Amino acid sequence: FADPPKGYGNIPFYWWNGDSLNRERLQEQLQILSEASTDGFSVSYIHSHPLVDVKLNSNGYGGFGKADPGTPGVFTDRWWETWNWFSGKCADAGVGLGLDDYVLGWTKNGYYVDEIWNDTRFANYQGRLRLEQYVVKPSAILNIQLPQKTISVIAYPDKIDLTDKISDNRLTWKSPSAKEQRVYIVYTQPSCELHPDYGKRLVNVYFNRFEEKLDTHGRKGMNFFFQDELHYDLNMHSWAEDMPEEFMKRKGYSILPYLPALFENIGAITPKIRLDYAEVVTQLSEERYFKPIFDWHNERGLIYGCDNNGRGLEPLQYLDYFRMISWFTAPGNDAPAKGSSFRQTKVSSSITHLYQRPRTWLEAFHSMGWDSNGEWLTSQLEHHMIAGGNLLCLHGLYYSTHGGWWEWAPPCFHFRMPYWPHMKKWLKYAERLSFLLSQGVHVCDIAVLYPTESMQAYPDVMWNVTDQLSEVGLDYDYIDFHSLQKAEIENGSLSVSGEKYKVLILPDMKALHHETLLKIFEFYQKGGIVIATGSLPKATSKSGENNADVERILNEIFKSSTKSGKGMFEEDNKKIPELISRLIVPDFKVSTEKGKVLHRKIGVRDVYMIMNIEKGSELFFRSKGKVERWDAKNATIVSQPILRQTDEGS
Secondary structure, eight states, X not given: OOSOOTTSSBOOEEEOOSSOOOHHHHHHHHHHHHTTTBOEEEEEOOBOOTTTSTTTTTTOXXXXXXXXXXXXXXXXXXXXXXXXXXXXXXXXHTOEEEEEOTTTTSTTSSSHHHHHHTSHHHHTOEEEEEEEEEEEOTTOEEEEEOOTTEEEEEEETTXXXXXXXXXXXXXXXXXXXXSOEEEEEEEEEEOOTTOTTHHHHHIIIIIHHHHHHSOHHHHTTEEEEEXXXXXXXXXXXXXXXXXXXXXXXXXXXXXGGGGGGGTSOOSTTHHHHHHHHHHHHHHHHIIIIIHHHHHHHHHHTOEEEEEOTTTTSOTTTTSSHHHHHTTSSBOEEEEOTTSOOHXXXXXXXXXXXXXXXXXXEEEEOTTOOTTOOHXXXXXXXXXXXXXXXXXXXXXXXXXXXXXXXXXXXXXXXXXXXTTHHHHHHXXXXXXXXXXXXXXXXXXXXXXXXXXXXXXXXXXXXXXXXXXXXXXXXXXXXXXXXXXXHHOEEETXXXXXXXXXXXXXXXXXXXXXXXXXXXXXXHHHHTTOEEEEESOOOOEETTTEESOHHHHHHHHHHHHOSSOSSEEEEOSOGGGHHHHHHHHSOOSEEETTSOBEEEEEEETTEEEEEEESOOTTOOEEESOOSOOEEEETTTTEEEEOOOSOOOSSOO
16 A cells, blocks of 8 residues: 555656657656656657648548657657667566557548558448438329438338339339328448458557567567547447348347338337347447457456547447447546546446456546646546546656647646656555555445436437435446346345445436346345436337336336335435435445545455545444554554444444
8 A cells, every 4th residue: 555566656648749759858757757656658649730730631631630740750660669669668667658549540640540441341341321211192103213232211100111112223112001101211331330350450450560560678568558539430320231130140130121210210119129229239349349459458468448439428429338448448538627527437437347347547637737736636636536547647748848839738747847746746645546446346335327228219318417426425336238137136236247236226217128127127026226217218129119018017116015125216316315325224424414435345444435524524334343544645544433333334
């Protein structure tokens, strides 16, 4: 605790821009940082500004602009020589080195991703669905030329397959119906996200090159990569050329007649189609993109961190944000400036807990400004550490300020600051927190169902987040439906990946996979507590809406007078904390009902991090034994007086 082992110190974004790379300067900065609780460098490059750097961006760009490639230019022969040398020096100093793919990993910026997208095997891959539709009056005739790559033509609401009405890519059809029909024409366009070899190819053109370009000593310094704002456009309209076969194999029916449901409501079956389709797309993207990259890192024992689009607040980012981010060994997010990224960090740490990843990456705290100080930094660090962040990546560390005019999302929190001698002590404090909060297993009573399913079925549903739980000392995890479905029910708790949840909250979950509903029902039947707020589910993947079995299960959970567990519907989610405190003995309580907590079980010890506690408050912990106060700022451990201990705790 007082002097943690290597691996728990700061890993700043190290911006190699602003001046030419000089080995003497790099060596000097390595020496300074290696003596200040810094255990790695995440080398990063900035993007240019299309309106300022006109020539650089004149042939197009991706994201916010092409990369400023630095000097020597990134991935040139001279750059690889510098990287190999510096990685070896990092290894000698016991410091890790990795690359942040910000800007470099964006399509149209001229680097390795473009190698893939410009390969005709990938460039021509049919991976995106498009829709055209026509309203046909009773007995009217529709005579149109179809788009190239048309894969489905069907009329609703009568679900009339019009494939046999196509000749030479032209549709001619007279409606036999006495009611108006809407003809949906679904066709495909190129996009390679679900190409079977995408992930393998990315490994070859990016990650493997570091092994190929570096010598044995240089490879010893490399211990992580960082994925920054992944440009991987996976959504409900993603397609694979072998989707008809894969969907039939996984779901047992043809998706082709139901493709319009991915664009519009075609009736009660719509939620089922969307849930089934999203699951197949997710599975294919895992198998073809995420898993090959994860396996490459996992086999080498490398950390693979991330700060990706949506940051957990957009569950449909990458179609299933929670599941996709689970394929990083250090799920994470940024925490800009002096604002709060508490929710985002809770999502990241929940993924870490449920998928048993070693760390939660906290990218902190870009754009805070040069007037940042230790008080702000400490407040922000603790605020996000108690949410579960435990790998500190300060944004940032500048290789150069080039005479004072160059900066990027300032400040540089390191040796350029006038309070650097004090900052070194602060970094030691952060290192101790990171170490301690990375040990053991997380403990909390409450699981909040992450709303992926509901939003896949009903995209207009807003995410109802129960922020007020943590403010009154009730810690929680978000749980995705994959984790919930595989949970075991033990003594009235959901047991999964070492977590044991006594309470499951359903926040405005209008739709669920049917397997999810069955697991919730089993949890309830075996003594679990289920609290719904917002809306009860109205559809599942069994048949969509208006299913009698679904109604029966929901009635038993939330309306039955003879209850196995406890099922409650609470319209006002602000009342949920009080409700939970009446139903269980909370793991932590404050007499003033204000404060935050994070609990980890480390061997025989129960370690609680607490903050925002008013002076003079009486605290309750659902643990017993000797109580000690561990102060990470000065590494002291002192005994703490106990007012009383009961069967429930201290």
